[in-house]
Each structure stands twice: as structure tokens, then as C-alpha cells.
Amino acid sequence: MPIYNPPLRDMKFVMQEMLNVGQLTEYEKYAEADTETLDAILEESAKFASEVLTPLNVVGDHEGCTRNEDGSVTMPTGFTEAYHQVVAGGMMGLSESPEYGGMGMPSIWSTATGEMQSAANMAFAMYPGLTGSAAKAIGIGGTDEQKKTYLPKMTAGTWTGTMNLTEPHCGTDLGLLKTKAVPQADGSYKLTGQKIFISAGEHDMAENIVHLVLARIEGAPAGVKGISLFIVPKFKLDKDENPAERNAVSCGSIEEKMGIHGNCTCVMNYDDAEGYLLGEENKGLRVMFVMMNEARLGVGMQGLGQSEVAYQNAVLYAQDRLQGRSLTGPKNEAGPADPLIVHPDVRRMLMETRAFNEGARALIYWATMLEDLEGLHPDEKFREKCDDYLGLLTPVIKGYLTDKAMLTTLDCQQIFGGHGFIEEWGMSQFVRDMRIALIYEGANGVQALDLVGRKLARKGGRALMSLNGEIDTFLGENSDNENLSEFMDGLKTSKQKLTEGTMWLMQNGMTNPDNAGAGSTDYMHMMGLTTLAYMWAKMALVAQAAIDAGSNDEFYTNKIITGRYFVLRMLPMMDAHLAKIKTGAEPLMALEAAAF
Secondary structure: OOOOOOOHHHHHHHHHHHOOHHHHHHOHHHOOOOHHHHHHHHHHHHHHHHHHHHHHHHHHHHHOOEEOOOOOEEOOOOHHHHHHHHHHOOHHHOOOOHHHOOOOOOHHHHHHHHHHHHHHOHHHHHHHHHHHHHHHHHHHHOOHHHHHHHHHHHHHOOEEEEEEOOEOOEOOOHHHOOOEEEEOOOOOEEEEEEEEEEEOOOOOOOOEEEEEEEEEEOOOOOHHHHEEEEEEEOEEEOOOOOEEEEOOEEEEEEOOOOOOOOOOEEEEEEEEEEEEEOOOOOEHHHHHHHHHHHHHHHHHHHHHHHHHHHHHHHHHHHHHOEOOOOOOOOOOOOOOOOEHHHOHHHHHHHHHHHHHHHHHHHHHHHHHHHHHHHOOOOOHHHHHHHHHHHHHHHHHHHHHHHHHHHHHHHHHHHHOHHHHHOHHHOHHHHHHHHHHHHOOOOOHHHHHHHHHHHHOOHHHHHHHHHHHHHHHHHHHHHOOOHHHHHHHHHHHHHHHHHHHHHHHHHHHHOOOHHHHHHHHHHHHHHHHHHHHHHHHHHHHHHHHHHHHOOOOOHHHHHHHHHHHHHHHHHOOHHHHHHHHHOOOOHHHHOOOHHHO
């Protein structure tokens, strides 16, 4: 059976040494978020992930969810009990407001615990993850009464949440949706329509399920300008706001999926279901995108999680499996063959995965730290910068990180050879579960278009200019550190090439928008590589400082070694992406559609 041991040493390094998460205690809101409390939460979360969720991952994959004749759903063995542990331990409300029963800890803490759950059991982690995103949408767009009614229960985890966007005829193009909402005399609405691909749409783990549903009010404008958002609970509430009569919403079927079998992905039918407007009429996407952006960062984290657990199992296999002899002579002279890990190409796949994982973790945690600081920092310009960066980084974290995590997870499966194709080793599940991360919450091609078409130009390009300025300042402060010259040179070069790609798109995308579309994915990968180069330079700075101070901890030495691999073997991909961008749209669009 596959194993998973949360990489606590690396997680704490990023949080405490690189990002200095302790600075948050300077603000009254997080005064109690000290290192001792953080360590205790991480240790307990790690134990839950490795001892409870990891064994259930295979169970969920093999059993899946079962729809019963009455439309109810039975969860895989052990899932309900594990979910109740989450609720009893208060894990759902770790970073939620104390006003609604949460612990009020920094968001970066939840990101760390969420990474562990996603790596240990991606399908299970989606239940609390989606609930947190739905609660955030209600917190931003809901009335005081709605917040009072729903947030305490969702924070506790006794009620869960979903997002209902996609319909059989429309996915990315939400302007085509047909679900209708009819106003009622009492201020409620009757919703009728069908939604598909609804993760966690029906289950028996919680007292109620709060569906956030996009629909069009009768008479609303066509397209995205006429979309509203509604709260539609599985059970209507009585006068004491407790679940009572069943609402007219049901699971029509469970989608037969490639992976994440332990998550109940449903076709949801709304037949005059009672719902309540969330936010303003015809402006539902504004609130829903709050939830979606939160979810997109979570999907990037899912990519990291699958890549990390695949890496851990591949390392064990490579160290144990005897195959062939080292090219430089036997390393296991007493045995019939050497372990796989002596072979350079096996090491290439392991190093590629490790360097990506550690860089991705730093990038995701940095983005979450910016989210925490955005709500606290007294300097308006700094808060503005945090918002700019989050807008710029969200499509990169969702798109680039999952694109790359798919490749690294496949590499780890490859190390197993034929055993990687056999279910009992578990690598197949990691690959199958990982695949959805490139698709949902906005397919990665859409993320690339969002980055190039919207996020770069937002507020006159202020976000990228600010990030470039920050990188220039960092390079200026550390250019004389000879021990870090490879990291600084790599970061400087990657920034220059990203700038070159940006200028080409600006100059050629206006004259022919297809040029921007043709280069968007390559540009997103360039942005991903550059931001990871920045993270690696920052991590190397901390690690080298520890070494210079006399530390003999191999962790710091290995951090530098892993970072050098990234700079020397992964950053050169910048050249290939830039060259492809500069070919423009012509090679993609030349073939007539009928000729495909």
C-alpha cells in the first residue's frame, strides 16, 4: 500500500524561515498564532493525514460512492468516520472567523494542513475544501442574516458546501446556462435546471449541504450579464434554522470518472427548488469568482499534493528495487544488481519532481501569506501590491503548477516500470486523480488566456511591473553573494526572457489576437518558471545563510543541491517557450479546419 509522510521539515522551513510567518503575530488578529501553536497543529494534522486519510485513499478509489434508489449516496468505508474526526477536531474552522466559531488562525496555516490532506487523500480533501470556499463566498456576498444562518454550521463542518456552475451544454462559457430562477412573493426563488460535475453534491456525512447555484432570473439579460447566484440548501430550514423538509434538489446520478472516485461528483437536478439570492441580481459571477479563485489556488495545491505523494513512493521504490548495474561500476557489490536510484535517468525524474515540489510549495505558501497580509498591513500600497500579485499568480498556480505536476506524477509512475501500471502499487491512482486538476475550476488553457488577456493588462500592467521591481531589488541586494551566483544569474536571465515574451505579446497580440492565444500557455509556463526561480533564490538565500552561520544540518545542503538542479536543468525551458511564442499563430492556424 502506498505511504505518505507529510514533509514537515520543508513545510516549516518555508513558513518559518523563508516567509517568517511569525511576523503575523505582530497584528492583533493573529497575536495567538505563535510557533508553538503552529507546530502542534502541523504535527496533529500530519498524524491524521498519514494514519487516517492515507489508508482510506485506496478504499475510496476502489469502492467509490454509491447512489441508492432514493437518490441518497453512501460514502466509501471509513470516509464518514474520518470526516467526523475533522469536525470534532475543529479542522474546518482553523482559519475561519471566531465570529462564526472558527479559530481565526492565518490562512497559510490552513494551506499547510490542506496540502497534507490533498496529498494523503485528494478525493476526501475536496469535501472540507469546497465547504471553505463556499463559506468565503457567503461571507463576502451574503447578508448579515445569511452569514448568521450558514457560516457557523459550515465553519463547524456540520453543514458542507458546493458550487454549481456547469450544465450539460456549457462549461467555460457560463453565458449559455439555462437554469432559471423564478421570484416568489416571500422573497425566495424557485430554481429549475440541471447541473453536472458537481463535486460533493450529495453525501451522508453532514446534516445539510449548502449548494451555491448559478441561475438566470426570469427576464434577466442574456449572457454573463444576466447571471445571479443563489443559496439552495439540501434541506430547507425550520424557524429555528435547523434542517427540516427536503428541498427539491436531488442527485440524478453519480458521474463515472477517471479518478477521485471517493468524491461524489453528481448530476444535480433542481425542480422548483427553494433558493435565496446571494449578492445582487445579475451579478452572481462577481461572488462566484471569489469562490472560484479560492478553489483555483486549492487546485494548484492538489497538484503539489499528488506530485509529493508520488515522489515519496517513487523514492522508496528506487532505493529498494534492484535493476541493472551503475554505469560507473557496481554500487551494490554483494547483490545481484544495483538499486534503481544509481541510474542517472531515474535520478533525473526524481530530481525534477523534488525541485518542482519544493518550489511549488514555496510559491503557494507565499501567495497565501500575501492573502493574510492583504487584510492586515497598515500600508495601503502594500495591500494593493498583495491584491495585484494574487490576481497575477492565481492562473499561474492553477495552470502551470498542475501542468507540471501532471508530468512529475507521471515520471514517478514511470520509475516503477510495469509495476506502475498495476493498481496494487498505487501509482496509477495518483496519475488518475491528478488528471482532473488540469481541467476543473477553469481548464488550464483558459487560465493561460486569463493571464495573458486579463491579468497582465489589469490596472495598466501594474502587477507585473511591481513584481519585476521586487525581483530587481532582491537581485541588487544579493548580487555580491558568490555562493548564490547561479541562483541570481538564473533569476535575472529568466526575468529578462519573460520580459521579452511579454513585449512580443504586447506588440503582436494587438494586431492579431490569435498570436496572444497561440502563445498563452507557453507564456504561463514562463511566468511559472520565473516565479519558481524567485522562490528558489529566496530559499537558497536562507539555506546558505544557515550554512554560513555554521549549521551542519544536511537539510540546508540538500536544499541548495535541489535548487541548483532547478536552475541548471529546468530553467533552460524558458528558451523553448520564448521561441514558440515568437512563432505566433500562423503554424497553429494554417491548416484548414476541414483538413484535421
